[in-house]
Amino acid sequence: MINDVAKQIIENFNSEIFVETGFFRGSTAVVVRSWFKDLMILEVEINPVYCGYGNNMFRNDKNTRIVNADSKTFLSENIETFKSFNNPVFYLDAHWDPANWPLRSEIKNISKLQSAIIIIDDFKTPNEDGTVSDRHGFDSYLGQDCDKDYILDLIKPYTDCILYAKEPTIDGQGCGIIFINKNYDEIVKLINEKDFIMEKI
Numbered sequence: 001m002i003n004d005v006a007k008q009i010i011e012n013f014n015s016e017i018f019v020e021t022g023f024f025r026g027s028t029a030v031v032v033r034s035w036f037k038d039l040m041i042l043e044v045e046i047n048p049v050y051c052g053y054g055n056n057m058f059r060n061d062k063n064t065r066i067v068n069a070d071s072k073t074f075l076s077e078n079i080e081t082f083k084s085f086n087n088p089v090f091y092l093d094a095h096w097d098p099a100n101w102p103l104r105s106e107i108k109n110i111s112k113l114q115s116a117i118i119i120i121d122d123f124k125t126p127n128e129d130g131t132v133s134d135r136h137g138f139d140s141y142l143g144q145d146c147d148k149d150y151i152l153d154l155i156k157p158y159t160d161c162i163l164y165a166k167e168p169t170i171d172g173q174g175c176g177i178i179f180i181n182k183n184y185d186e187i188v189k190l191i192n193e194k195d196f197i198m199e200k201i
C-alpha cells in the first residue's frame with residue numbers, strides 16, 4: 001500500500017505517469033486515482049487473475065491501463081516509451097515470489113531514463129541516527145532484505161541519496177525513494193523535508 005508522501009512527490013515533480021509493478025487487488029491504484037483524477041496510471045501484473053480484477057475495477061477509467069506481464073520483461077522491452085513523460089514515477093511493489101524477485105532488473109531498466117523517480121515499497125528504513133527503525137516493516141526473500149545494500153551498486157551512479165518516508169504506511173511498512181539523475185540539493189527544494197529521512201550514499 002502506497003505511503004502518503006508519494007502524493008507530494010507526484011505533485012511537486014509534475015510527474016506525468018504513475019507506473020506500478022504488482023497490482024494485486026489494486027489498493028495502491030485506487031489511492032493514487034483518488035489523489036489525481038486524470039493522472040496516467042499503468043499497472044504491470046504477472047497474474048492474469050489480478051489483471052482481471054483490475055480491468056473490471058478500472059473499466060470506466062480511460063487513463064488507467066493494466067498490463068499482464070512480468071515486470072522484468074515489460075520494463076526491459078518498453079522502457080523507451082517512458083522517455084516522453086515528465087518525471088515518471090515507478091512504484092515497485094512486485095515483491096512476492098522469492099524465485100522471481102524483479103526489483104534489481106526493474107531498477108536497471110528504469111535507470112536508463114534521463115529522469116525518473118523510483119519508490120520501493122516494503123523497504124528497510126533507518127532512524128535518523130542510522131540504526132534500523134523498528135516502526136517500519138520491510139520484506140525479505142531467501143535471507144535477502146529489501147534494503148539499500150541490495151540495490152546500492154545500481155543507484156549510486158545516478159544520485160547521492162535515498163529518501164525514506166518518516167511515517168510508515170497504515171499497514172506498517174517502510175518505503176525507499178530514489179531520484180534517477182537528481183541529487184539531494186535539487187530534490188530538497190521540492191519536498192517537505194520534515195516528512196522524510198534522508199541518507200547520503
Ligand SMILES: C[S@@+](CC[C@H](N)C(=O)[O-])C[C@H]1O[C@@H](n2cnc3c(N)ncnc32)[C@H](O)[C@@H]1O
Pocket residue numbers: 001002020021022023024025026027028029044045046047050069070071072093094095096097100101102
Ligand atoms: C505485494 S503484492 C502488490 C500489492 C499492491 N501493489 C497494493 O498496493 O495493493 C505483489 C503483486 O506483485 C505481483 N508480481 C509478483 N512478481 C511479479 C512480476 N515479476 N511482475 C509483475 N507482477 C508481479 C503479484 O502477482 C502480486 O499481485
